[in-house]
Amino acid sequence: MRADNNPRLQWPNKRPVAVSLTFDVDAEAGLLGDSPSFARRLTSLSEGRFGVTRGVPRILELLRRHKIPATFFVPGYTAQQHPHLVEMLLKEGHEIGHHGHMHLRSDKVSAEQQSEEMQLGLEALAKAGAPKPAGYRSSSWELTPETFELVLANGFAYDSSCMGDDRPYYEQWNGASILEIPVHWSLDDWPMFGWSIDNGGNFTAPRALFDSWLAEYESARRDGRHTSFTMHPEVIGRAARFEQLERLVERMVGDGDVWFARLDEVAKQVAPQLQQVAK
Ligand SMILES: [Zn+2]
Numbered sequence: 001m002r003a004d005n006n007p008r009l010q011w012p013n014k015r016p017v018a019v020s021l022t023f024d025v026d027a028e029a030g031l032l033g034d035s036p037s038f039a040r041r042l043t044s045l046s047e048g049r050f051g052v053t054r055g056v057p058r059i060l061e062l063l064r065r066h067k068i069p070a071t072f073f074v075p076g077y078t079a080q081q082h083p084h085l086v087e088m089l090l091k092e093g094h095e096i097g098h099h100g101h102m103h104l105r106s107d108k109v110s111a112e113q114q115s116e117e118m119q120l121g122l123e124a125l126a127k128a129g130a131p132k133p134a135g136y137r138s139s140s141w142e143l144t145p146e147t148f149e150l151v152l153a154n155g156f157a158y159d160s161s162c163m164g165d166d167r168p169y170y171e172q173w174n175g176a177s178i179l180e181i182p183v184h185w186s187l188d189d190w191p192m193f194g195w196s197i198d199n200g201g202n203f204t205a206p207r208a209l210f211d212s213w214l215a216e217y218e219s220a221r222r223d224g225r226h227t228s229f230t231m232h233p234e235v236i237g238r239a240a241r242f243e244q245l246e247r248l249v250e251r252m253v254g255d256g257d258v259w260f261a262r263l264d265e266v267a268k269q270v271a272p273q274l275q276q277v278a279k
Contacts, residue, residue, distance in 0.1 A: 006169055006277070007276075007277045009224075009226065009269075010273065011224075011226075011269065017221040017226075017227075017257075017259070018220075018225070018258070018259040018261055018269075019229075019259070019260055020071060020181070020227075020260070020261055020262065021068060021071075021249075022070065022071045022073065022160070022228055023231050024072075024099055024230060024232050025051060025074045026075060027051045027233075027234065028045050029075035029076075029100075029101070030232075031048050033102040033103035033105070033139065034103075047234055050237065051235075052078070052081075052233065055233025055234055055235075055236065056085065056088075056089075056233050058233075058237050059231075059233060059237065060088070060092055062242075066249060068253075068260040069094060069095070069260065070094050070095070071094065071096075071097055071262045071263040072089050072094055072095065072097065073096075074096055074099055074130075075099045075100050075101055075103045075121065075139075076100070076102075076122075076124030076125060077103070079128040083128065086125065086128035087128070087129055095133075095134070095135070095265075096125060096133055097133050097136065097160070097263065098136045099137050099139065100117045101117050101121040102117065102120075103139045104139060105138075105139050106138055106142050106144045106146070111146040114147055114150060115146075115150060118154060134156065134263075134264040135159070135267070136151050136154075136156045136158075136159050136160070136161070137160045137161050138161040148171075148174075149176075152176055152178060157179065157264065158178070158179040158263060158264070159179070159180050160181045160182070160183055160228070160263055161183065162180045163184050165180075165182055166184070166225065166227070167226065168182070168226060169274070179267055179274070181228065181263050181267065186212065187213065187216060187228065187229050188229075188231075189209065189235045189236045190230075192209060193209075193241060194235060206241045209244045209245065209248070213248050217248070226270070231245070
């Protein structure tokens with residue numbers, strides 16, 4: 001067993017817990033990256049589009065109401081298809097992270113396609129007016145050795161795709177390391193609510209989201225940990241589910257001492273602390 005040398009991380013103003021709300025705006029890219037056959041599946045595409053037209057406005061209103069800054073991972077194609085999305089997110093003080101271009105899964109495409117996916121995503125975000133992203137999140141959270149190298153080569157401050165700890169840590173591969181702000185399937189709305197006509201899925205009762213994520217928040221609070229939740233606007237943006245997210249946010253805000261932070265702010269906060277221990 002490896003020694004646990006991860007320090008107890010400190011949050012600004014001695015806040016006892018840190019929480020990040022993150023949103024992957026897969027929209028139509030999530031479908032088209034899965035299969036080109038979606039190009040003529042207008043119903044499926046309309047569900048992806050719902051994320052931007054209905055999900056994002058609901059999310060922005062909630063974040064505005066509670067003055068919470070959040071991180072949005074936007075595939076390049078989504079930025080192209082919805083020209084005002086990036087501008088709107090930036091205007092409200094949110095972070096834009098890299099989430100591929102066509103949302104291609106790294107493990108399913110060649111090294112060349114992974115490189116192209118990285119480049120096209122960067123170009124599309126820049127064209128939409130986003131600053132160079134500090135963070136990278138791979139499509140479906142699948143990193144390959146090639147993606148790992150691309151993340152390093154492109155100078156990202158952090159990755160948010162791995163699950164090797166439930167605290168920020170350094171993910172290692174082949175002698176190199178990158179600051180990881182970890183994720184987990186249980187803290188993602190997709191396994192709870194994601195469903196497709198081709199593969200089925202789950203229609204968990206909306207209330208389950210409140211119960212399970214509140215338990216995660218309370219455990220993070222006891223540990224003094226950072227935790228992050230991952231959501232998809234087309235999934236969480238359905239009204240009945242969204243009400244459960246609202247309840248959770250209101251509950252956390254009610255504690256009055258949570259550090260709600262964008263992932264780039266979390267990276268800035270933890271990198272010096274983790275490097276101190278590594279010395
Ligand atoms: Zn995604």
